[in-house]
Amino acid sequence: MENRENKHIIFFDGDCGVCNFWVQWILQRDKKNQFMFASLQSDFGQKFLGERKLDQKQFNTLYLWKVGSYYLIKSKAIIKVLNLLGGVYKAGGFLGQIIPTAISDQLYNVISKNRMKISNQKCFLPTSEERKKFIEV
Template identity: 65%
Template structure:
């Protein structure tokens, strides 16, 4: 694991979800600034993150973005901030912030509730460089 994870943006995701794994792969391929690490919510690290914040440790239907010692975002706010941090054309997603959060989170929840039906369950194997971005403990 990267020694300096406290200075990275950490994406927490449902490790058993094909849609979530698709988005992790999508971020990995676009993370040209090497600013993201990843942890499944089911991992020891993910469970600690959830429990320290009083979040449900058994429900994994939300993606979180955490900047250690600074903030954490969830649902649509996390997605929009990830796009913003990726930069370039993805910064255009900031226009999504004009949509009221309760509406964008409602859309997020609808996709989340149907994600297993949407998932294409192909296995994805990260490259050795990409594997270093996954926090195991």
């Protein structure tokens, strides 16, 4: 496992195909090695949720956390990830910032509510190099 200092940690539903697709997508594009990942179901994920008095049984929200700086949820987290990836993805982040959060979070909620239906439920098996980016896999 990599050192968590100065990393952006993405918390996701480890049982969700859409979430796992998103994790794979970020892994493939994280050329600056700036992200780490933890499932919300893991001890680390549960601790994160508990410390912030967030629901520890619902896993339908993506969180992005920078230790000592911030944590973002839903569409704001996705927009920040796109901006951090940079390049052409930053354009997507810019477009996301134009849309009011209430609207982008509403779209996020629709996808989240139907995520099990739209995912193909294939198991994701990270490579040994990618495993270093996971906290408590």
